[in-house]
Amino acid sequence: MYRLIYFSSPGRAEAIRIVLDISKLSWENVIVDFSGYSEMRDSKKLPWGLLPALETPSGTLSESCAILRYLGDMTYLKIDDEWQSAKVDECLDAISDMSNILTETFRINNIDEKIAARKKLVDSGGKLSNCYDLFCEKLENSKTGWIAGTEKPSIADIKLFSDCFGLVSGNYDGIDTSLLKGRDALLDFHSKISVIPEISSRYEEMQDDPLRWVYCQNAFSNE
Numbered sequence: 001m002y003r004l005i006y007f008s009s010p011g012r013a014e015a016i017r018i019v020l021d022i023s024k025l026s027w028e029n030v031i032v033d034f035s036g037y038s039e040m041r042d043s044k045k046l047p048w049g050l051l052p053a054l055e056t057p058s059g060t061l062s063e064s065c066a067i068l069r070y071l072g073d074m075t076y077l078k079i080d081d082e083w084q085s086a087k088v089d090e091c092l093d094a095i096s097d098m099s100n101i102l103t104e105t106f107r108i109n110n111i112d113e114k115i116a117a118r119k120k121l122v123d124s125g126g127k128l129s130n131c132y133d134l135f136c137e138k139l140e141n142s143k144t145g146w147i148a149g150t151e152k153p154s155i156a157d158i159k160l161f162s163d164c165f166g167l168v169s170g171n172y173d174g175i176d177t178s179l180l181k182g183r184d185a186l187l188d189f190h191s192k193i194s195v196i197p198e199i200s201s202r203y204e205e206m207q208d209d210p211l212r213w214v215y216c217q218n219a220f221s222n223e
């Protein structure tokens with residue numbers, strides 16, 4: 001039995017949840033609040049003191065990208081070619097860097113300042129806007145439509161799906177779906193990946209979920 005421990009939000013765990021579904025492993029989605037997390041951290045149960053963490057028969061694994069690689073290798077998402085696999089890692093790290101840009105705004109307490117800082121990131125020329133442009137460019141240049149140019153989807157595609165669309169759910173003040181406007185390559189990518197059976201069935205009842213509606217098929221059909 002595998003146990004994924006994280007907060008209730010998609011955050012750094014949602015891509016892992018999708019890969020766990022794809023893996024067909026038997027797993028438990030363990031949701032903790034901040035006090036549950038603090039208890040685990042203080043009792044040294046977390047390898048690096050942070051979540052997500054995956055309890056496995058071999059021990060506890062931390063770091064979201066390491067967990068994705070470990071689980072992805074047990075599924076059809078595994079890429080055997082070494083070069084292609086390195087390009088998948090490259091994409092994973094680049095997508096993580098994109099998500100970390102937003103993390104920098106979490107420490108701003110004043111809501112107006114927080115929104116202003118985020119607006120700057122998503123406005124044309126802003127750091128997040130540039131990342132989204134780059135993702136579109138990569139998708140447009142990919143012969144297969146998968147972000148790392150692999151023949152089949154990889155864990156990098158699952159992370160792109162979870163992080164890029166997770167950002168525009170409305171959960172983050174100052175950021176909304178306008179970040180996708182005109183970025184047709186990303187919208188096409190959404191249509192392509194959201195029909196993967198394990199993804200469509202995971203989200204099929206979540207159209208009204210404030211955080212996860214972005215992962216439903218046709219979520220952006222009006223964009």
Ligand SMILES: N[C@@H](CCC(=O)N[C@@H](CS)C(=O)NCC(=O)O)C(=O)O
Nearest residue numbers: 011012049050051052062063064065
């Ligand atoms: N590089 C780590 C970052 C993990 C991380 O920052 N986790 C956050 C939640 S998204 C956390 O545990 N925060 C608790 C805290 O800092 O008190 C990963 O990708 O797993």
